[in-house]
Amino acid sequence: xxxxxxxxxxxxxxxxxxxxxxxxxxxxxxxxxxxxxxxxxxxxxxxxxxxxxxxxxxxxxxxxxxxxxxxxxxxxxxxxxxxxxxxxxxxxxxxxxxxxxxxxxxxxxxxxxxxxxxxxxxxxxxxxxxxxxxxxxxxxxxxxxxxxxxxxxxxxxxxxxxxxxxxxxxxxxxxxxxxxxxxxxxxxxxxxxxxxxxxxxxxxxxxxxxxxxxxxxxxxxxxxxxxxxxxxxxxxxxxxxxxxxxxxxxxxxxxxxxxxxxxxxxxxxxxxxxxxxxxxxxxxxxxxxxxxxxxxxxxxxxxxxxxxxxxxxxxxxxxxxxxxxxxxxxxxxxxxxx
Amino acid sequence: xxxxxxxxxxxxxxxxxxxxxxxxxxxxxxxxxxxxxxxxxxxxxxxxxxxxxxxxxxxxxxxxxxxxxxxxxxxxxxxxxxxxxxxxxxxxxxxxxxxxxxxxxxxxxxxxxxxxxxxxxxxxxxxxxxxxxxxxxxxxxxxxxxxxxxxxxxxxxxxxxxxxxxxxxxxxxxxxxxxxxxxxxxxxxxxxxxxxxxxxxxxxxxxxxxxxxxxxxxxxxxxxxxxxxxxxxxxxxxxxxxxxxxxxxxxxxxxxxxxxxxxxxxxxxxxxxxxxxxxxxxxxxxxxxxxxxxxxxxxxxxxxxxxxxxxxxxxxxxxxxxx
Numbered sequence: 126x127x128x129x130x131x132x133x134x135x136x137x138x139x140x141x142x143x144x145x146x147x148x149x150x151x152x153x154x155x156x157x158x159x160x161x162x163x164x165x166x167x168x169x170x171x172x173x174x175x176x177x178x179x180x181x182x183x184x185x186x187x188x189x190x191x192x193x194x195x196x197x198x199x200x201x202x203x204x205x206x207x208x209x210x211x212x213x214x215x216x217x218x219x220x221x222x223x224x225x226x227x228x229x230x231x232x233x234x235x236x237x238x239x240x241x242x243x244x245x246x247x248x249x250x251x252x253x254x255x256x257x258x259x260x261x262x263x264x265x266x267x268x269x270x271x272x273x274x275x276x277x278x279x280x281x282x283x284x285x286x287x288x289x290x291x292x293x294x295x296x297x298x299x300x301x302x303x304x305x306x307x308x309x310x311x312x313x314x315x316x317x318x319x320x321x322x323x324x325x326x327x328x329x330x331x332x333x334x335x336x337x338x339x340x341x342x343x344x345x346x347x348x349x350x351x352x353x354x355x356x357x358x359x360x361x362x363x364x365x366x367x368x369x370x371x372x373x374x375x376x377x378x379x380x381x382x383x384x385x386x387x388x389x390x391x392x393x394x395x396x397x398x399x400x401x402x403x404x405x406x407x408x409x410x411x412x413x414x415x416x417x418x419x420x421x422x423x424x425x426x427x428x429x430x431x432x433x434x435x436x437x438x439x440x441x442x443x444x445x446x447x448x449x450x451x452x453x454x455x456x457x458x459x460x461x462x463x
Numbered sequence: 464x465x466x467x468x469x470x471x472x473x474x475x476x477x478x479x480x481x482x483x484x485x486x487x488x489x490x491x492x493x494x495x496x497x498x499x500x501x502x503x504x505x506x507x508x509x510x511x512x513x514x515x516x517x518x519x520x521x522x523x524x525x526x527x528x529x530x531x532x533x534x535x536x537x538x539x540x541x542x543x544x545x546x547x548x549x550x551x552x553x554x555x556x557x558x559x560x561x562x563x564x565x566x567x568x569x570x571x572x573x574x575x576x577x578x579x580x581x582x583x584x585x586x587x588x589x590x591x592x593x594x595x596x597x598x599x600x601x602x603x604x605x606x607x608x609x610x611x612x613x614x615x616x617x618x619x620x621x622x623x624x625x626x627x628x629x630x631x632x633x634x635x636x637x638x639x640x641x642x643x644x645x646x647x648x649x650x651x652x653x654x655x656x657x658x659x660x661x662x663x664x665x666x667x668x669x670x671x672x673x674x675x676x677x678x679x680x681x682x683x684x685x686x687x688x689x690x691x692x693x694x695x696x697x698x699x700x701x702x703x704x705x706x707x708x709x710x711x712x713x714x715x716x717x718x719x720x721x722x723x724x725x726x727x728x729x730x731x732x733x734x735x736x737x738x739x740x741x742x743x744x745x746x747x748x749x750x751x752x753x754x755x756x757x758x759x760x761x762x763x764x765x766x767x768x769x770x771x772x773x774x775x776x777x778x779x780x781x782x783x784x785x786x
Contacts, residue, residue, distance in 0.1 A: 362566055362569075364523075365566040368553065369630060379579075
């Protein structure tokens with residue numbers, strides 16, 4: 126337990142240099158990009174004097190090195206600063222949008238595993254049959270589809286043609302989130318408020334975007350699960366278990382799947398970053414009011430501090446997930462000790 | 464005469480692969496009496512492990528039995544439904560494999576693997592009963608009971624192999640198949656393991672099929688020895704008799720390859736040539752290309768296993784002609 130704690134602390138400390146490097150790159154790239162917050166706000170024809178005044182107000186007239194050091198100093202005090210284009214703290218929109226993105230990525234991951242792992246395990250069990258071939262084909266296709274195209278197709282099929290599911294937003298326009306929103310996690314909030322109508326509304330809005338992410342990412346998990354299951358089912362301990370009369374169901378799902386799950390977990394951690402990137406695109410496709418859309422909007426406005434703030438939060442999410450994955454190893458595999 | 468516990472008649476096993484069919488086992492017949500032990504020896508790829516797996520109907524695909532019968536207490540194992548066969552595995556016929564390091568699921572404790580084995584054959588058993596029974600078996604294997612709660616990676620190779628034996632014996636089978644059980648153990652551990660196996664065989668009153676390329680090992684416990692080459696039994700008979708008077712040139716060669724500490728050897732003896740390609744086996748006797756006493760007929764006709772003295776059977780034209 127003590128080792129575990131020490132491991133977790135080390136890992137958390139290791140995110141500091143990672144964040145530092147990431148932020149340095151983002152900070153420089155943003156400032157190298159053509160355009161700046163002032164011209165984005167005031168337009169190209171504002172008088173020189175107004176522009177200079179605004180620049181001074183925002184501290185953009187100082188040398189980049191000074192800006193950079195000031196920003197890091199601010200960050201060291203756990204302060205993401207103020208937006209450069211809106212009169213708000215950077216943390217304000219992040220606090221508002223983060224739950225939407227976490228909700229989307231959580232259910233995206235949920236569908237990824239729900240589709241990918243059982244299909245892969247089933248295909249391994251039925252290897253070299255038509256069903257196995259079909260599942261592998263699905264895996265390859267899903268893996269190749271761009272996430273925004275998948276989103277558009279699902280919108281077209283389920284939203285436009287079948288009219289089963291809404292195509293945009295987190296709730297219906299008439300559903301006021303203020304009636305139930307406490308934490309910002311709408312599924313949780315509506316349940317807490319006991320508002321089943323709202324829960325249902327939120328759930329159907331969540332379905333298409335999270336399914337989009339789930340289907341696209343499930344491709345790689347189908348292939349990975351199948352390959353690992355095949356390996357595990359060939360292993361000596363599976364043969365030995367069969368030789369002791371252990372039934373096929375237990376052999377495949379107790380011994381097979383659990384052993385095959387270790388590399389799947391690794392992949393889960395690695396894919397999380399891709400999932401976040403996918404979420405940025407999916408949020409745009411589905412007008413999902415999350416961090417991804419916030420990032421896109423603020424990049425257009427050249428809102429340097431907000432873009433940097435969103436990136437910091439994304440980076441922290443990825444580190445937290447990879448830490449959780451590492452801790453889960455220890456829970457599944459007795460050979461892993463921290 | 465009492466009914467043998469196992470009677471294998473004319474078993475043939477094929478592995479159809481892309482370039483043809485591997486004739487892994489051809490017309491193998493033998494029988495095993497209660498409490499008796501038989502050793503199968505031969506080089507790698509001679510079909511001895513395949514034969515062992517086929518007795519549990521656990522051949523890895525695409526391997527399949529293409530002919531013959533395997534009568535266990537008079538019932539043909541090949542005619543059983545899969546679920547009936549599953550119930551027999553572990554409960555009546557148990558098997559111990561080559562590699563103890565990889566034969567235990569690394570993610571489950573020893574206790575869990577014992578409990579699972581017992582529960583699959585006896586759904587009413589409680590965890591506590593399972594622990595008691597497993598504890599007793601571990602005692603017989605000179606393993607501390609507390610080890611039950613450990614995971615495979617916490618145990619040594621020798622200990623893991625004893626656990627495998629324990630898992631094999633926990634359901635009181637009357638037939639144990641041990642496939643190269645000591646291959647990955649060092650010589651000292653191996654010696655201890657052999658003593659243990661011999662003792663358990665008596666205590667648990669089991670018949671034993673010991674599969675090994677190690678003649679010395681087989682000689683220590685087996686009552687009878689079957690020498691296999693290229694998927695066929697070349698010679699079978701009383702263990703001592705075979706050692707004292709090998710008849711088949713291949714048996715002779717094998718015995719000649721066992722290093723002898725009393726002899727002043729500079730080089731280890733070896734048999735020239737390599738095991739046959741079983742997709743296109745040699746015509747006639749499968750050993751003929753390597754046989755030092757080869758005759759014309761050997762390359763044309765396959766000799767069959769024929770009775771000789773003291774229950775000895777040999778498949779070789781050298782003796783068939785003499786009759």
